[in-house]
Amino acid sequence: MKKIGVIQLVEHKSLDIIYNSFKDELKELGYVDGENAKITFQNAQGDMANITSIVQGFEGDKQDVVVTIATPVAQGAMSLTKTTPVVFSAVTDPVGAGVLTDMNAPDKGMTGTSDAVQIDKIMDLALQITPDVKKVGFIYNPGEDNL
Numbered sequence: 001m002k003k004i005g006v007i008q009l010v011e012h013k014s015l016d017i018i019y020n021s022f023k024d025e026l027k028e029l030g031y032v033d034g035e036n037a038k039i040t041f042q043n044a045q046g047d048m049a050n051i052t053s054i055v056q057g058f059e060g061d062k063q064d065v066v067v068t069i070a071t072p073v074a075q076g077a078m079s080l081t082k083t084t085p086v087v088f089s090a091v092t093d094p095v096g097a098g099v100l101t102d103m104n105a106p107d108k109g110m111t112g113t114s115d116a117v118q119i120d121k122i123m124d125l126a127l128q129i130t131p132d133v134k135k136v137g138f139i140y141n142p143g144e145d146n147l
Helices: 012-026 047-059 072-081 119-129
Strands: 002-008 035-044 065-069 085-093 112-114
Touching: 002 047, 002 072, 012 035, 012 047, 012 065, 012 119, 035 047, 035 112, 047 112, 065 072, 072 085
Parallel strands: 002 035, 002 065, 065 085, 085 112
Antiparallel strands: none
């Protein structure tokens, strides 16, 4: 039976969708929780100490893989996981966040997907729709490593 540990940063609709889609895809691939796979889900409640504790628990339980949802969780798993492979999601810039050295060549026992937005394409579309626009704003959090 495959042991899959999943850590989500916080309860949030977009992160919940990622987790539920992940479970659905596992089922499509033939991995059914309780039959041939054991999925252990943990929510860190936005607390880095919880991330550390959960990752250490997953290592102690000898999970076959750890799946992380959100940048801080991927970073926490990267710094703690020595032998367990990690698959990350909801990481905008894995290289900028220090999770990978090169997006095209996964390393550090980590691989995953980026949720980066192609701002150039969004701007092209916005200017097509509203060509007379004079100001454009961009909201970001400078406290996040992956922007």
